[in-house]
Amino acid sequence: MTPPKDIPYRVDMARSVSNSLSLSTSPTSHFHSPPSSFKDRPQYNKQLKPFQRESIKVLLLENVNQTGRDILEQQGYQVEFLKSSLPEDQLIQKIRDVHVIGIRSKTKLTENVLKHARNLIVIGCFCIGTNQVDLQYAARNGIAVFNSPFSNSRSVAELVIAEVIALARQLGDRSMELHNGVWNKVSNGCWEIRGKTLGIVGYGHIGSQLSVLAESMGMSVIYYDVVNLMSMGTARQVSSLEELLGAADFVSLHVPELPETKNLFTSKQFEQMKNGSYLINNSRGSVVEIAALVDAMRTGKVAGAALDVYPNEPGGNGPYFSNELNSWTADLTKLKNVILTPHIGGSTEEAQSAIGIEVANALVRFVNEGATLGAVNMPEVNLRSLTLDEPNHVRVIFIHKNVPGVLRRVNSILGNHNVDKQMTDSRGEVAYLMADISDVDQGEIKDLYQSLEEDSSRIRVRVLY
Numbered sequence: 001m002t003p004p005k006d007i008p009y010r011v012d013m014a015r016s017v018s019n020s021l022s023l024s025t026s027p028t029s030h031f032h033s034p035p036s037s038f039k040d041r042p043q044y045n046k047q048l049k050p051f052q053r054e055s056i057k058v059l060l061l062e063n064v065n066q067t068g069r070d071i072l073e074q075q076g077y078q079v080e081f082l083k084s085s086l087p088e089d090q091l092i093q094k095i096r097d098v099h100v101i102g103i104r105s106k107t108k109l110t111e112n113v114l115k116h117a118r119n120l121i122v123i124g125c126f127c128i129g130t131n132q133v134d135l136q137y138a139a140r141n142g143i144a145v146f147n148s149p150f151s152n153s154r155s156v157a158e159l160v161i162a163e164v165i166a167l168a169r170q171l172g173d174r175s176m177e178l179h180n181g182v183w184n185k186v187s188n189g190c191w192e193i194r195g196k197t198l199g200i201v202g203y204g205h206i207g208s209q210l211s212v213l214a215e216s217m218g219m220s221v222i223y224y225d226v227v228n229l230m231s232m233g234t235a236r237q238v239s240s241l242e243e244l245l246g247a248a249d250f251v252s253l254h255v256p257e258l259p260e261t262k263n264l265f266t267s268k269q270f271e272q273m274k275n276g277s278y279l280i281n282n283s284r285g286s287v288v289e290i291a292a293l294v295d296a297m298r299t300g301k302v303a304g305a306a307l308d309v310y311p312n313e314p315g316g317n318g319p320y321f322s323n324e325l326n327s328w329t330a331d332l333t334k335l336k337n338v339i340l341t342p343h344i345g346g347s348t349e350e351a352q353s354a355i356g357i358e359v360a361n362a363l364v365r366f367v368n369e370g371a372t373l374g375a376v377n378m379p380e381v382n383l384r385s386l387t388l389d390e391p392n393h394v395r396v397i398f399i400h401k402n403v404p405g406v407l408r409r410v411n412s413i414l415g416n417h418n419v420d421k422q423m424t425d426s427r428g429e430v431a432y433l434m435a436d437i438s439d440v441d442q443g444e445i446k447d448l449y450q451s452l453e454e455d456s457s458r459i460r461v462r463v464l465y
């Protein structure tokens, strides 16, 4: 088979020899000796180099922070960077040959897209949410997914505090009026937030951080969560959403996108809110039925709203926030005291820089060492690093279907060598085995790889050395 022009020969070999999706499985790769300056150290980690790093192709979408790009480029990987997300047809073209993809919240990695990703081994979500990725499909195909679980939590919580005050004082309207030359000095319907009650729905990383900030500004905090959680400060957990809605002056949503949170807020919930209360949604657009919110605001039941997220969001910056995108847009934008922001809850220099570092490092650990610590769709497996004084050691990674009898078969293959350490774990249908074995000659690696490839449970084999 002649390799396509832009794919290095060994990538194509990996595919044709093993029928594997993974470049790094290639048993034909060269061993790279460690730099001689390291050799005098008594104990040092061996950099596993089963492939030429410059063959690893990385596609970064949605303006991933420079910190992340630097880490990946320093590895020698080929990094392609785009500022926006891509429509599905272009994404399918691009994803065909990459081994690593980095996205934020806009890029939808559905089964339909992922089935074209024949070389992909890992996805980095440079954000908290992972609802944009088909996590099950990815796991079933040996593709690990990483995110940054709390690097932007503080940024979101601070934005909510700003929104609580801005809504209470109708700041958006006053500012817009003055931009249009209208002086409108009023106090009617404007409030201090001191002594008011904030109701937080979803008391996880963001909700609990917000709780602390709100209390420090003199608010009382109540929260509703499906899990029983420890309260921060003097906040109080309530037993139902209805109870929260009946007591809160401000309601702020911090739940993930799940089937159970879809349209969590419809006309019923708006009816249960206090008259003249406020709604803030920085979670996901699917959580609130916007047409119902528009109705609740027209009647005055809800006195103001701040929205950062929408059911449909544009892939990049530009004049796209229109009825074409979401049918209720014109109704919403005509309302008074509505603050609309373009999904910027986590968009601060601090958060983006920290996310870039955290996710890029997780990607490098996975590509180079096979470690899945922090993966959101796979068992978390890691072994201490191999060291440079272990020259004939090989790390075997065997991602397989979680069915009986696999370990017996795999260990009979590995058993021809000395298994120094091994860890295996499962998550749902998928299991992940990592083993460091010694006394392996370079010439035996290909056979080892081939034997594992032939096991009926195999999802993906990688041999790192």
Ligand SMILES: NC(=O)C1=CN([C@@H]2O[C@H](COP(=O)(O)OP(=O)(O)OC[C@H]3O[C@@H](n4cnc5c(N)ncnc54)[C@H](O)[C@@H]3O)[C@@H](O)[C@H]2O)C=CC1
Pocket (backbone or CB within 6 Å): 128, 129, 149, 150, 152, 153, 156, 201, 202, 203, 204, 205, 206, 207, 224, 225, 226, 227, 254, 255, 256, 257, 258, 260, 261, 282, 283, 284, 308, 309, 343, 344, 345, 346, 347
């Ligand atoms: N606007 C933005 O830029 C950002 C938005 N987000 C969104 O915020 C969400 C929350 O983030 P974190 O606080 O980090 O998540 P988290 O996972 O730490 O907390 C979520 C909480 O919601 C609770 N929960 C789940 N289902 C619930 C339900 N039906 N009713 C009540 N509580 C429920 C969970 O038990 C958990 O305590 C993310 O999933 C993401 O979608 C996150 C970061 C930035």
Ligand SMILES: O=C(O)CCC(=O)C(=O)O
Pocket (backbone or CB within 6 Å): 104, 105, 106, 126, 127, 128, 129, 130, 152, 343, 346, 347
């Ligand atoms: O900053 C982004 O692109 C997405 C933020 C977000 O929604 C998240 O972290 O889940």
